[in-house]
Amino acid sequence: MNSLNEGTSQGSDCTECENLQLTGTGGFSQTWPVLQHTWQINGEFNGMPKYGCYTCQGSRKQLIWNTNRWSIVDCLPGEEEACYGSHEFLYSSRVGYGTCLWNMHGLTWTYCKEGMTQDGCQISDYDDTVEFVCVDF
Numbered sequence: 001m002n003s004l005n006e007g008t009s010q011g012s013d014c015t016e017c018e019n020l021q022l023t024g025t026g027g028f029s030q031t032w033p034v035l036q037h038t039w040q041i042n043g044e045f046n047g048m049p050k051y052g053c054y055t056c057q058g059s060r061k062q063l064i065w066n067t068n069r070w071s072i073v074d075c076l077p078g079e080e081e082a083c084y085g086s087h088e089f090l091y092s093s094r095v096g097y098g099t100c101l102w103n104m105h106g107l108t109w110t111y112c113k114e115g116m117t118q119d120g121c122q123i124s125d126y127d128d129t130v131e132f133v134c135v136d137f
Contacts, residue, residue, distance in 0.1 A: 014049050014100040015041065017134035020063075022053075026127035028090060028111040035072065035089070038135060039063050045076060048097075061089060063101075068094045070101055084118035090130070101132035 020039045023029075029036055039051035048065035063072050071091040075083035090111045092104060109130040115122025 014098065017100070017102055019135050020051065020101055020132040021135045023131045023133060024127060024129040026129035027113065027125050028109065028127040028130055031111060031113055031125075032089065034059055035061065039132070050076075065097075068097070070095070070104070085120070087116060087118075087120050088112070089116070089121075092130075102134045105131065 018041045022036050022039060024036065034057050035053065037053050037055040039053045041049045042052040042062075043050040045062075045064040046066055050065075051063035053059055053061065053063070061072050061074055062076060063070065064076065065071075066073075066077060069092045072089045073086050074089070075081075075086045077086045079086075088110075090109055092109050093107045095104065095107070106128065107130075108126050108128045110124050110126055111130075112121035113123045113125040
């Protein structure tokens with residue numbers, strides 16, 4: 001697993017790329033194929049872009065910067081009433097503020113493999129093939 005900031009560039013506000021394609025060939029892509037689509041900027045969270053996936057077959061999950069990592073969550077922290085908490089389906093290794101998703105190559109991501117409940121994920125696994133690629137939409 002990479003340490004904080006290793007293999008990444010930072011210092012950007014990460015708004016240069018409005019559309020990201022989530023890709024990968026590991027366990028995450030097999031467990032959550034519905035999330036491997038295009039994510040679009042739809043606001044801001046913690047001073048960084050917040051993304052939604054409008055092509056994820058009705059999924060309302062958000063891709064956010066939170067606690068020194070990028071995460072796909074069901075509800076935003078602080079707005080979790082509808083979800084009985086904010087639960088992470090996928091999250092990156094720790095990276096520095098300003099590290100943009102499309103610059104995060106070769107990092108290990110953690111994903112919920114099985115058993116998402118109101119208490120969180122019951123069984124997690126790791127995937128180092130997860131990538132976000134900047135695309136035109």
